[in-house]
Amino acid sequence: NAGVTQTPKFQVLKTGQSMTLQCAQDMNHEYMSWYRQDPGMGLRLIHYSVGAGITDQGEVPNGYNVSRSTTEDFPLRLLSAAPSQTSVYFCASSYSVDIRVVSGANVLTFGAGSRLTVL
């Protein structure tokens, strides 16, 4: 099924542990991105990528690493989890989020979300 697959759906970590949230898409989208959603804060961009081998920081990148070795995958790594990273995480992909890049696949497609709790 075409779409964005995000795993795991739920994860509980202890402070200092590391983990990777996986994100994969099979739509040949160039743009992939990670967001966190916290109550009262809305969605905030963590990191994004406009193509394989290219990543950049978003609004809240500290404590997170990403890589984009293939077009399909964009994992998000928490190197040393902190309670402040307790949140719901979403991955999303698109051909492009800039309408100047004209394509019928400009619409953002989101994964189902991952709820992370850091104790």
Added chain:
Amino acid sequence: KNEVEQSPQNLTAQEGEFITINCSYSVGISALHWLQQHPGGGIVSLFMLSSGKKKHGRLIATINIQEKHSSLHITASHPRDSAVYICAVYPEKLVFGKGTKLTVNP
């Protein structure tokens, strides 16, 4: 810093009413997105636009670039429209509003 403000924060309507949700932003942008987050948490993209108006079913999105303002309208609202509606703008990176929670009562 680009700020995205949505209004109202919460909106309750009766089935059949015409709904308007507003989004204002502070810097020049090249694209604006409207998203819908279902009560279960899933997020779907409704529109991406940079000028004028787009329509899909009962949903209409408009944007006024000069006034830095966009509106999302829902005609003949239905309880299944109950969701959080999120505006996001693209100057260089996506910046999101905090969302408008819509409840449509039967």
